[in-house]
Amino acid sequence: MSATATRQAPVGPGERETASYRRPRSRQRARDLVSRASLALPAAIIIIPLLLIILVQGVQLVTHGENLLRPGSADRFVGFDNFFRAFSDPTLFGSIRVTLVYVFVGVGIEMALGVAVALALHGRIPGKGFLRAIILMPMVLTPVVAGLMWRLLLDPTSGFVNWFLDTIGIGGHAFLGDPATALGTVILVEVWQNTPFVVIIVLAGLESLDPSPFEAAQVDGATGFKLLRHITLPLLAPVLSIVVLLRVIDAVKTFAIINTMTKGGPGTSTLAISNYVYRIGFETFDIGYATTVGVLVSLAVLVILFPAATRLMGLRIRKVRR
Amino acid sequence: MRATAKHQSGASRALVVAVSATLITGGLAACSSGGSGDGGGDVTINVLAEDISYTDNWKDLLPEFEKETGIKVNIETVPYSDQAAKILLNFSQKSSDYDVVFTDNTYGTGYYQSQYVEDLSKYEDGAKSINTFDQFYAPYLAPMQTDGATFGLPVYGESTWLMYRTDLFEQYGIDGPPTTMDELEADAKAIYEGSGGSVAGITLRGAPGIQSVYPWAGFLRAFGGDFYTDGELAVDAPESVEATQFWADLLNNYGPDGVANFDWEQNRIAFTQGTAAMTIDATANGPFNEDTSSSVVAGKVGYAAIPYAISDAPETGNTDNSLNVHALYLSSFSAQKEAAYKFMAWATSEAVQANAVANTESVGVTLQKVIESDAYAEKYGAFQDAVLQQLATGNVDYLPAGQDANAIITEVGQALSRTLAGEASAKDALTAAQQALKTQLR
Numbered sequence: 001m002s003a004t005a006t007r008q009a010p011v012g013p014g015e016r017e018t019a020s021y022r023r024p025r026s027r028q029r030a031r032d033l034v035s036r037a038s039l040a041l042p043a044a045i046i047i048i049p050l051l052l053i054i055l056v057q058g059v060q061l062v063t064h065g066e067n068l069l070r071p072g073s074a075d076r077f078v079g080f081d082n083f084f085r086a087f088s089d090p091t092l093f094g095s096i097r098v099t100l101v102y103v104f105v106g107v108g109i110e111m112a113l114g115v116a117v118a119l120a121l122h123g124r125i126p127g128k129g130f131l132r133a134i135i136l137m138p139m140v141l142t143p144v145v146a147g148l149m150w151r152l153l154l155d156p157t158s159g160f161v162n163w164f165l166d167t168i169g170i171g172g173h174a175f176l177g178d179p180a181t182a183l184g185t186v187i188l189v190e191v192w193q194n195t196p197f198v199v200i201i202v203l204a205g206l207e208s209l210d211p212s213p214f215e216a217a218q219v220d221g222a223t224g225f226k227l228l229r230h231i232t233l234p235l236l237a238p239v240l241s242i243v244v245l246l247r248v249i250d251a252v253k254t255f256a257i258i259n260t261m262t263k264g265g266p267g268t269s270t271l272a273i274s275n276y277v278y279r280i281g282f283e284t285f286d287i288g289y290a291t292t293v294g295v296l297v298s299l300a301v302l303v304i305l306f307p308a309a310t311r312l313m314g315l316r317i318r319k320v321r322r
Numbered sequence: 323m324r325a326t327a328k329h330q331s332g333a334s335r336a337l338v339v340a341v342s343a344t345l346i347t348g349g350l351a352a353c354s355s356g357g358s359g360d361g362g363g364d365v366t367i368n369v370l371a372e373d374i375s376y377t378d379n380w381k382d383l384l385p386e387f388e389k390e391t392g393i394k395v396n397i398e399t400v401p402y403s404d405q406a407a408k409i410l411l412n413f414s415q416k417s418s419d420y421d422v423v424f425t426d427n428t429y430g431t432g433y434y435q436s437q438y439v440e441d442l443s444k445y446e447d448g449a450k451s452i453n454t455f456d457q458f459y460a461p462y463l464a465p466m467q468t469d470g471a472t473f474g475l476p477v478y479g480e481s482t483w484l485m486y487r488t489d490l491f492e493q494y495g496i497d498g499p500p501t502t503m504d505e506l507e508a509d510a511k512a513i514y515e516g517s518g519g520s521v522a523g524i525t526l527r528g529a530p531g532i533q534s535v536y537p538w539a540g541f542l543r544a545f546g547g548d549f550y551t552d553g554e555l556a557v558d559a560p561e562s563v564e565a566t567q568f569w570a571d572l573l574n575n576y577g578p579d580g581v582a583n584f585d586w587e588q589n590r591i592a593f594t595q596g597t598a599a600m601t602i603d604a605t606a607n608g609p610f611n612e613d614t615s616s617s618v619v620a621g622k623v624g625y626a627a628i629p630y631a632i633s634d635a636p637e638t639g640n641t642d643n644s645l646n647v648h649a650l651y652l653s654s655f656s657a658q659k660e661a662a663y664k665f666m667a668w669a670t671s672e673a674v675q676a677n678a679v680a681n682t683e684s685v686g687v688t689l690q691k692v693i694e695s696d697a698y699a700e701k702y703g704a705f706q707d708a709v710l711q712q713l714a715t716g717n718v719d720y721l722p723a724g725q726d727a728n729a730i731i732t733e734v735g736q737a738l739s740r741t742l743a744g745e746a747s748a749k750d751a752l753t754a755a756q757q758a759l760k761t762q763l764r
Contacts, residue, residue: 067725067762068410068411068413068414069410069432069436069725069726069728070436070725071414071436071437071438085761090754091736091758155580155588156578156579156580157578157580157588157591157592157595157597158591158595172579173579174579174580174581174582174583176580176583177528177579177580177581177582177583177584178580178582179582179743179744179745262583263529263530263531263583264530265529265530265582265583265739265743266528266582266583266739266742266743267582267736267739267740267742267743267744267745267746268736268739268740268745269743269745279732282407283406283407283531283728283732284728284729284732284733284762285407285410285728286729286762289762
């Protein structure tokens with residue numbers, strides 16, 4: 001940024017000559033290069049060796065059958081066996097299905113609810129600061145605490161939720177113990193915890209919108225839903241895109257909520273990818289295979305999300321330039 | 323303008339150099355700060371322990387030990403379910419961070435096979451005045467003994483048993499505890515249906531992994547099964563399938579709501595809160611059942627052997643009650659082995675165990691003298707005989723042990739959970755588990 005500013009700084013013809021006299025162009029370019037390199041150096045010192053170590057170690061792990069309980073297994077070369085095993089692993093495919101449902105349903109509800117709440121809080125309403133603080137509370141909790149708290153609340157024997165449902169005559173249900181309701185319940189906790197993130201970002205986006213398109217539309221007679229459909233949402237599109245992207249990336253990685261609430265059960269009904277990788281890596285200590293599954297999933301996420309992220313970032317840059 | 327840009331550029335570079343220098347020197351400092359942490363010359367040992375009452379008892383008494391021996395002891399506790407991963411990661415990196423680990427023999431045997439933990443025989447004489455192997459109740463020491471080596475000192479042990487509500491059995495006209503699996507099912511049905519579903523016939527742990535596998539292994543043995551057939555892993559053997567289907571049907575038909583996620587604690591709470599008429603679990607549950615401050619069933623619980631589905635208890639020793647021991651193991655990578663062993667001998671000594679009986683819940687103490695003491699009889703009299711009887715017949719091979727134990731327990735646990743959830747039949751789930759294990763353990 002500073003290099004760009006220096007290059008674009010308007011200088012008079014006389015000044016330019018003096019500068020060229022003092023500093024030959026090639027030398028200046030070299031100095032610029034060194035200057036830029038020196039800025040990247042601290043990060044590079046840490047990031048590049050780490051990346052190399054991870055890459056080399058990763059290749060070593062996915063091509064070997066290492067199991068922590070078997071000393072010497074790290075030297076057992078298996079080639080692509082771990083990959084073939086992954087492609088024929090029904091539990092892995094089941095966990096991908098669970099993760100996709102979790103992401104699409106969870107993020108979908110979060111977006112719909114989050115935008116709705118943000119629109120309701122937009123403008124001058126009494127106690128807005130207080131409401132915003134209250135809404136933020138679930139987001140402040142770590143997922144482990146949120147998961148444990150909800151697990152206790154939903155406990156069929158001593159939990160508040162079942163007691164309350166019993167009291168009002170609906171009758172309790174073991175929400176986490178029934179495979180038909182376990183995933184839905186876990187998704188609701190995900191929604192409860194992360195909708196505030198959507199609210200806060202969308203609210204900030206709403207408050208930074210230029211009021212003139214709204215005024216023009218109102219002069220033309222647009223109100224209510226029309227205003228929302230044709231003015232608010234299109235103007236918010238870049239913000240919404242970024243929020244969706246961030247929420248999807250976060251939801252794909254979900255681990256703590258599921259691990260604390262159901263550990264992937266009953267059966268495999270809530271076993272998301274991260275929980276499956278954890279199970280392979282840290283319960284059976286099959287490190288080679290766990291790394292392979294982790295690499296495959298990370299690559300899949302990158303392939304799917306990277307173009308979307310690039311497009312969204314391009315969209316933002318174009319908007320800024322416009 | 324140009325001067326300003328140049329000034330900024332110079333300032334930036336100075337900042338970069340400063341940050342780089344700080345990072346590099348910081349890194350060097352960090353590299354060179356790996357001190358012994360032994361507190362100024364005294365020997366310091368680190369112990370990774372289960373977060374339970376036995377550990378709390380050590381913590382209370384540690385100052386005396388430290389004063390007498392000059393050995394400083396740091397005890398770090400982690401929940402049981404996270405412990406195996408932490409220990410194994412430590413061992414596999416050949417780290418000397420933990421000198422002693424406290425875990426159960428299912429994992430300990432594997433650690434010994436992998437040479438992660440030491441044979442203690444050569445250290446015994448060094449702490450003879452504190453404790454010796456022959457003072458332990460023999461069945462508790464046996465799981466950590468092989469080929470003349472003793473690789474762990476037992477802290478607490480347990481078996482499994484049937485716990486049943488005597489008041490409910492009487493109310494529904496059931497005469498005594500069930501002695502066969504058919505009777506167990508009939509009794510569960512009678513109470514569940516007789517109470518209109520308000521009291522579950524039986525509650526068991528249903529959560530995936532070791533939680534469900536531990537009590538389920540009793541059903542496996544009760545049907546005459548084993549994890550191995552002729553030395554080959556066979557978790558999908560007919561007896562195993564039959565036991566699993568029976569177990570799942572029993573819980574689905576007469577178990578409490580949410581049983582599919584029950585771990586030890588939830589199962590214990592369900593039983594002590596009067597939600598169920600029977601449960602099969604560890605002998606360590608006894609004191610919790612009889613604790614009048616937290617149990618509504620205190621004084622109303624009977625304790626009995628786990629029934630069999632086959633005609634008699636097998637004479638081969640394949641009994642359907644466990645003998646599970648949680649012990650202290652000495653890391654092969656410890657730099658303070660003598661001091662670490664001294665702590666192990668002290669932590670399992672008579673004075674320490676007697677203090678545990680007096681002040682905490684510790685029905686599983688492991689020294690013969692303490693188990694036979696008056697204090698023990700006074701505190702655990704309600705079920706002492708039943709505990710000792712179960713220990714005497716406890717199956718040392720109840721769960722798979724050794725290097726493959728984790729994989730087998732995890733896969734079978736998943737198969738149980740899938741069967742209970744109705745995702746697959748017992749046969750399909752166990753066949754899938756067997757296939758997965760064949761791939762993993764080749």
